[in-house]
Amino acid sequence: MKQNEMLAMILAGGRGSRLHDLTNKVAKPAVSYGGKYRIIDFPLSNCANSGIDVVGVLTQYESVLLNSYVATGRRWGLDAKDSGVFVLPPREKADAGLNVYRGTADAISQNIDFIDSYAPEHVLILSGDHIYKMNYAKMLADHTAHNADATIAVIEVPKKEASRFGIMNTDETGRIVEFEEKPEHPKSNLASMGIYIFNWKLLRKMLVADMKNPDSNHDFGKDIIPTMLADDKTLYAYKFKGYWKDVGTIDSLWEANMDLLDPNNALDLHDNHWKIYTEDVTTLPQYLGPNADIKQAFLTQGCTVDGEVKNSVLFTGVKIGTNTKIIDSVLMPGVIVEDGATVTRSLVANGVKIGKNAVVGSADSSAIELIAKRVKGDD
């Protein structure tokens, strides 16, 4: 992509409080996913693969790990000259005190100076906590073809679930005529994915006005988009087809991991033409012992297994002892399951140790059990 054509801003400040203990110490975009990734690897890799050179990451909640993680832009190849990943937590400025980001739009408003320094034609706004693969260059082509003021990526959701989303009502050309946030009686099933392309000059004007508006929530969905529609600006919907998941809860995070076990899953991490890049860890390959029995599973480097693993996802450095059973579970980086233990329908948090012969979770539980603390065994 031509330099300065489009700059991306990733909103990564959310806590994700429904992920409970998983986000006690890290923000939701830094939560581990899919064996070796963190959620934010997806938008970052999508940017790199779409030819976007400059990415700002807006952090706020528990940002220490996230800041240092994304600052190493070379992981995603974003380290060429004049490109990079920039961490943008709230900061004190000469003419303004230190303010937290009051909303998604405010996070961008507080970084107008950063965006101005690149003078991009377009700004792409992304969410740091969605799992999907998308070519933003195609969306930009669509945006320019329509000569639009803004383009919003949408995905078709089942009608009965539509009232959980921000719904876009469009005319036959795809132009957005109405936006409804979580409507009781949805008129369409096109849900906003929280991915926006704006013409920077226009957005800048709107943000400056929004900052001064005392009644605003400073939110793209609640304020900026409705104002644009009211002002009769041209907004288009960009239909995305493919895998897309917002992992808000333990159950949905577990489910998103389980989706990877389906041989025909639409996310297709094996596609070498759209790789998802992540931290490069120095570990051994996977070591499978004489008693290993692994079926329907997703394993990454650094795992050692000498037990039974069925329908489960094992992250970097997981160690599974002898005579163990891991069924329908997700084991995050560094989990240790000692000899004789059984783990069923559980999500085990980073580094948790499950002791000898311990039994965790049960096959008939309705919700997935989150194991975030050490489970003592027989010894």
Next chain:
Amino acid sequence: MYSAFGIIKPTDRNVWVDGLEDYRAVGAFSFMGRYRLIDFPVSNMSNSGIDCIQVYIKRKPLSLTAHLGSGRHYNINSKRGDLQVLFPENRTEHDLYNTDIDSFFTNLEKIVEMPQEYVVIAPAYIVCKMDYSELVKQHAESGAAISIAYHSVDNANESFLNCNVLTLNKEKGVESIMPNQGTAKNRNISMDTYIMKKGMFLDLVNAAHKLSSMYTLRDIVNDVSCTMDVRGIPHRGFFASITDFKSYYDANIALINIKTARELFTADWPIYTKTNDSCPTQYFQDADVKLSVVSNGCLIEGTVENSIIGRGCEIKKGAVVKNSVVLAGAVIGENVHVENQVIDKRAVLLHVKEVISAPDEPGYIKRADTI
């Protein structure tokens, strides 16, 4: 701490790995699925605080240079450190004059300009964990002119036959470096790893070059061992010397045992390699994998036993892979039975039922071959 730079020397004629070496230099050989042989000496140097490394390549530079890149993945300081790849442009592959000394001599300026006092010279065909800073310290404090690392073995009558043997006196002084004739069990195998001052190294290169155009570093060190203080420094821990096809196969298979692997790979001594950004490996409903080492990016539906599977391999339904080393991107088709093989990169086994060799004579499937 003594300052030293590193040299990864090209292999002498005692090393030839049938099949694999047709395509790449020894350092670029895939090892244990995710590594290349050169990762071991370069990581050893990096972990020892050696940040300036020269890699000499005698032939087939492509895969090795692609793998080494800028050297960033070896954790070498990107400003003060330096990884140079040096290739003898005037020599052809099987040229008898294409010796290690010739490589050094043609690049003499590059060696002269190194500011460090000492040089550590190690080959790419030896797999081990070695703290060179400790070696340099021992060498400097001993007052020896040249030190050579060696490993004492008790099976030199049947293994290490292409290696050289150090004859040592009681003070660990080296009396000679001669090819292993396989006549005795207990031998001190030379690890082809030398420590000396840079000035000494330059003298040796010049002297060897004057004496004979076919001289190697080993030859000249052997010559001077009668007149100079040349000493051996023993090495302990995992050690493999990949000098032929069988030793390549054996070294891979030996490391399937996790206890053996833990001798070579420890948390405080990382072995770096270039990431490929492969996704994790998928095991399907019919997968049956035991006692094996598997890399990322594979799709496994079949049976794997006592084998090493490289990155991005596909083991299809009903396929059986036993006692084999499968390199990156290979495909073992449905119901194909493979035993005691080294299967080179991107080979595709589709139309055969069985590829089985005797355990003591493993077979080889060529790179990108379709069978």
